[in-house]
Amino acid sequence: MKKALLAVALAATGLVAVQAPASAAVHPGDRVTRAGAASPAVTRAALDPALVAGRGASVDFAEQEAEKAATNGAVIGPDRTAYTLPAEASGRSAVKLTPGQYVEFTLPSAANAITVRYSIPDAPNGGGITAPLDVTVNGRDRATMTLTSQYAWLYNQYPFSNDPNAGLLHPDWWITECSCVPSATTPAPAITTPFRPSHFYDEQRLLLGHTYRAGDKVRLTVPSGSKAAWTVVDLLDSQLVGPPKVNVLAADVLAFGADPLGGRDSADAFDKAIAFAKRAHLKVYVPPGTYQVNRHIIVDRVTIEGAGNWYTIIKGRQVDLPTPAPDGSVHTGVGFYGKDASAGGSTDVHLSGFAIEGDVRERVDTDQVNGVGGAMSDSTVDGLYIHHTKVGLWFDGPMKNTRITNNVVADQIADGLNFHTGVTGSVVSNNVIRNTGDDALAMWSEKTADAGNTFDHNTIQTPVLANGIAIYGGTDNTVSGNLVADPIREGSAIHAGTRFGAEPFTGTLAIKDNTTVRAGTFELNWKIGLGAIWLYALEKSMDANVQVTGDNFLDNTYNAIMLVSDFGVKDLYSITNVHFKDIKVDGTGTSVVSARVKGSASFENVDARNVGAVGVNNCGSFNFPPTGSEFSVQDLGGNDGGGTTGPWLAAWELPNTITCDDRPPVVAPPAPSPW
Incomplete structure (x- = not known):
């Protein structure tokens, strides 16, 4: 039975x-040989x-x-x-x-x-x-x-359209393809559809x-x-997926009317199971099945365990709201949410062992249609598979001491995870994030600083827009041991910037022991190549202690390292107190360092090879004074290697020689190899 x-x-x-027929079963001691079997390339x-x-998530x-x-x-x-x-x-x-x-x-x-x-x-x-x-x-x-x-x-301009035949969403916006503002251009330029x-x-x-x-x-x-x-x-x-996990000593959602065949909405049954479990001091167990849930499940002081994310699937439709919610949402959908921070947030929430399958097909920035959301302190999220939501996990603080581990977040319309506003003492570790529509991992210190958080040993692949890992302001945060691959456009593998109304950087930002590959993308608006790591002073100067140590930047499309300020504020803001140490750069389409800002940085034991252009492309803040660039490069020794133009860090470039080539030719580097 x-x-x-x-x-x-x-x-x-x-x-x-x-x-499969019984004859195909695996038995202990079996050995299989096949003539001509191809050797699998893992x-x-x-x-x-x-x-x-040693970099990225350890996966099964x-x-x-x-x-x-x-x-x-x-x-x-x-x-x-x-x-x-x-x-x-x-x-x-x-x-x-x-x-x-x-x-x-x-x-x-x-x-x-x-x-x-x-x-x-x-x-x-x-x-x-x-x-x-x-x-x-x-x-x-x-x-x-x-x-x-x-x-x-x-398709189209941000926040994008599902209509391949649509005209411009924003007729007054800059269009890079024609270097024009269409509403100010006579005649208005035609676009080819589908556009972007x-x-x-x-x-x-x-x-x-x-x-x-x-x-x-x-x-x-x-x-x-x-x-x-x-x-x-x-x-x-x-x-090799293990058998389903069973917990007979928990509040089973089936006992409260949940439908494992997904024929009817089980949200109320989940609420009842949670309420009973809290009274009885039990966990909530969700057995194998597909459960239809079309709204948020509010969680506080509760543990919810599935049978494993291959077996327990919580799936919902996106639902139109009759009137916008107070937070601006015009839709709702499946998601597990802590209480809002303004209501005190939630604590002691533990979610594990299930999949969340959303139904989000368009980007509506005001919508709360994320897999996990709200504020959750002293909580854990472990072993989930989050698919087709807007953002996999979006936390609005203040909140503290939360651990996000061993999850897979795939095919999101926007971010993979965002620590937004006053998230402190929290860790995101050993997760795989693939195919996000915005930053894969982000800390956004809007209004209140994110502080003492760590993004550690995660694997990030193919963020379609923006960055693999982005840090917008904050205090004493760490990005360590991650593997970030293939950012597509308008972003880098690792980014730190004074943007989006963020609080300033203070204390130390540690970026250490990460590996990036095929990063340093083309910035479509500026029409220049970025760096695999990109520091950006847009709304204020960056003068906190930024330590970039032990990182490997492989097969960079353009630059390995970029420090930049927007042209309109280039004489207002600077980037200083940045230190690069024990870095390996294997292949750049252009430079090891591109500086387009005033300020300074130090370099120690930075080894580079297969560098396609001048090692330091130093434009400073584009005033080109006779005293040299407004950006100074400090050589602390041990900086070796180079490429087509000789040593990447040559004596004649120090400390502030102007070596500015606004758009240097790109030399495609060879594939990375052992150092």
Whole structure:
């Protein structure tokens, strides 16, 4: 009876299982050899794992890039040009399949589950389509995934449109493509539609229903009848998922009327289970199943555990509100929220072991349609899978002492996580964040400083807009041990800036032992290349102690390091007290350091190679006084290596030689290699 109930609950998760014959079972001691079996190429952020050892999240899945697998389709890329399919792919390449074509991966280790990152076309008038993708293992054991583009494909200017045929959202805004303000241009320039398409990719998970062995072959085939003209496969993650977790000593939501088949809304049942658990001093348990929840679940002093995020899925529709909420929201949807900070916030909240599947398809900045939100002090969020919400986790403080660990946040319309306003003493560690529509991880010290927080050993891939990690003001915060790959446009891998009304930087900002790859993007508004790390004085000077230590900047599209002020405030604000030490730079399209601000920075034991332009592109604040640049470079020794123009830090550049080339030519660097 228990097995039957579990089977019903698992079916409710919507994770279609491949049915395997008993002969395919894995037995202890089995050895499998196959003639001609391809050696699987396992990567981390599309890199050899040896290049990023000790950096990023420790994960239980193996990443394989489609362009390194067997296929009869076409490899697209590499290309880093915004608004293209290759640019948004992991590693800037993918495989494009037409109906009848396949890509085949060789499992590197035992697995019973896969995640496929893909893109299919939008509908001609927007809104997305669905299309099948057949999955076979060793030529049999067929299942069909139903792919969708309903949560992808945004267009136009911020905050974007779902309509590929729309005209300009903001006719008075600067348009980089024509270097004009359309309303001030006669005749007004025409734009080609779709205008600025982006956010092409999505991902889908599949339980295979059986454990397969290393060397077995997973083939993804676009069936001949697919209505998708093409299907792009970017990567496949394979993993061995353990059995569902059971807790018989908890308040089970099924006992309070929750529907594990998702046929009716279970929000009230969750509320009842939470209220009972608090009275009885119990945890809340959510067994395997798919639970429909179409509003916020308010949590305070409660622990909610699922059976594991592959088994317990809490899924909701986005709901139109009849009138805007006091916070400006015009929609609601699934999410677990602490009480608002103005009401005292929540404490002692612990969420673990389930998936949150949202239904957010457009960006409405006033909407609270995030996976986790509100204020939660002395709390934990662990082992969630958060998908298709606006922001995975958006916390509005003041709040303190919260730990966000071991989560996967994917395919968001905006940020992955944001500590907003007075979040203190909190840690974000060992999370994977992929395909966000804004900063993947952010601390935003609006009104009240975020202080004493740490972003540590997270893996961030392909933020479509803005930055991998962004710190906007604050006191004594740390960014350490992270792996950040493939920011697409208008941002960097790691960014610190006096922007968005943030409180000033004070104390020490420590940026240490991180690795970035294929960063240093093209800033479309300024029409210049950024740095993998980007310090920006926009609204005030930056004079706090910024320590950048032990970081590796690999395969930088433009610069490794950029310090800049906006041109309109270049004589008002400066960047000082910045120290770079024990840094490795492997490959720059342009410079190691680009300085476009007044101020200074020191460099010690910064080793660089494959540098495409002058090592220090020193423009200062563009006044070009005869005394030299307004930005000074302090050489503390041990700065070695260089590239096409010689040593990256040459004596003639010190301390403030003007070496300004506003838009130097780009020399594509070779792929990173062991140092």
